[in-house]
Amino acid sequence: MVNRNLVGAHYGLGSWMIQRMSAVIMALYTLVVIVVFLVAPPSTHSAWKALFAQGWMRAATLLFLASLLLHAWVGMRDVYMDYVKPIGLRLTFEVATILLLVVYAAWAAQILWRV
Amino acid sequence: MTELTLKKRRPLWYNLSPLNLPLPGLVSIFHRVSGVALFVGVPWLLYLLEASLSSPESFESFKAAVSHPFAKLCLIVLAWSYLHHFCAGIRYLAMDIHWAAELSAARKTGGTVFVVSLILTLIFAVAIW
Numbered sequence: 001m002v003n004r005n006l007v008g009a010h011y012g013l014g015s016w017m018i019q020r021m022s023a024v025i026m027a028l029y030t031l032v033v034i035v036v037f038l039v040a041p042p043s044t045h046s047a048w049k050a051l052f053a054q055g056w057m058r059a060a061t062l063l064f065l066a067s068l069l070l071h072a073w074v075g076m077r078d079v080y081m082d083y084v085k086p087i088g089l090r091l092t093f094e095v096a097t098i099l100l101l102v103v104y105a106a107w108a109a110q111i112l113w114r115v
Numbered sequence: 116m117t118e119l120t121l122k123k124r125r126p127l128w129y130n131l132s133p134l135n136l137p138l139p140g141l142v143s144i145f146h147r148v149s150g151v152a153l154f155v156g157v158p159w160l161l162y163l164l165e166a167s168l169s170s171p172e173s174f175e176s177f178k179a180a181v182s183h184p185f186a187k188l189c190l191i192v193l194a195w196s197y198l199h200h201f202c203a204g205i206r207y208l209a210m211d212i213h214w215a216a217e218l219s220a221a222r223k224t225g226g227t228v229f230v231v232s233l234i235l236t237l238i239f240a241v242a243i244w
Contacts, residue, residue, distance in 0.1 A: 023204050048167060
């Protein structure tokens with residue numbers, strides 16, 4: 001019998017796939033940003049703001065940040081599963097991490113949509 | 116039991132100190148440590164992004180904040196974390212599709228991860244200092 005527990009792994013490929021897909025999205029975004037900085041480094045506030053005012057940049061950044069937060073969740077949960085053995089403490093860490101990541105997501109969306 | 120196994124000295128004692136890890140093991144533990152460092156750095160980086168974008172005044176305060184030597188040091192640590200995590204991550208993605216997954220190739224690419232990420236971090240450090 002499989003001994004499943006609430007704060008254990010989900011015994012599937014879901015997290016593994018999210019980790020890989022988000023990694024690929026972040027890697028591509030990183031290359032795009034490096035190219036932007038090499039071609040025309042935005043050194044003034046207006047140039048920096050103009051960069052983020054473009055629809056594609058805003059969408060790409062939001063996709064990057066969403067990937068980052070999902071990736072952080074999978075990674076941090078792996079860390080908790082390896083080092084935080086008491087179930088209650090691990091659950092507390094996991095819930096705190098989820099809440100933080102949700103707050104960061106809302107904050108990031110707010111930053112990008114106020115540009 | 117063959118003669119070979121009888122000749123082995125038992126028990127075996129391995130030195131499992133993190134400082135004694137083989138190169139691919141070092142890539143792995145630094146992948147983890149850098150990931151946690153980046154997670155911790157996220158709120159500060161979001162704060163800086165917000166300051167840099169909100170208004171011309173907050174852009175100036177952003178520039179002032181990141182010109183402090185301690186802030187630059189933190190940025191360099193985060194840059195190294197990102198670059199190591201990035202390079203090691205590309206290596207793991209390659210291994211997922213069975214590229215460079217053999218031990219000798221994995222040692223070579225592990226060394227490449229450290230060299231490339233440290234060179235890029237140096238370039239970043241020179242650029243912001």
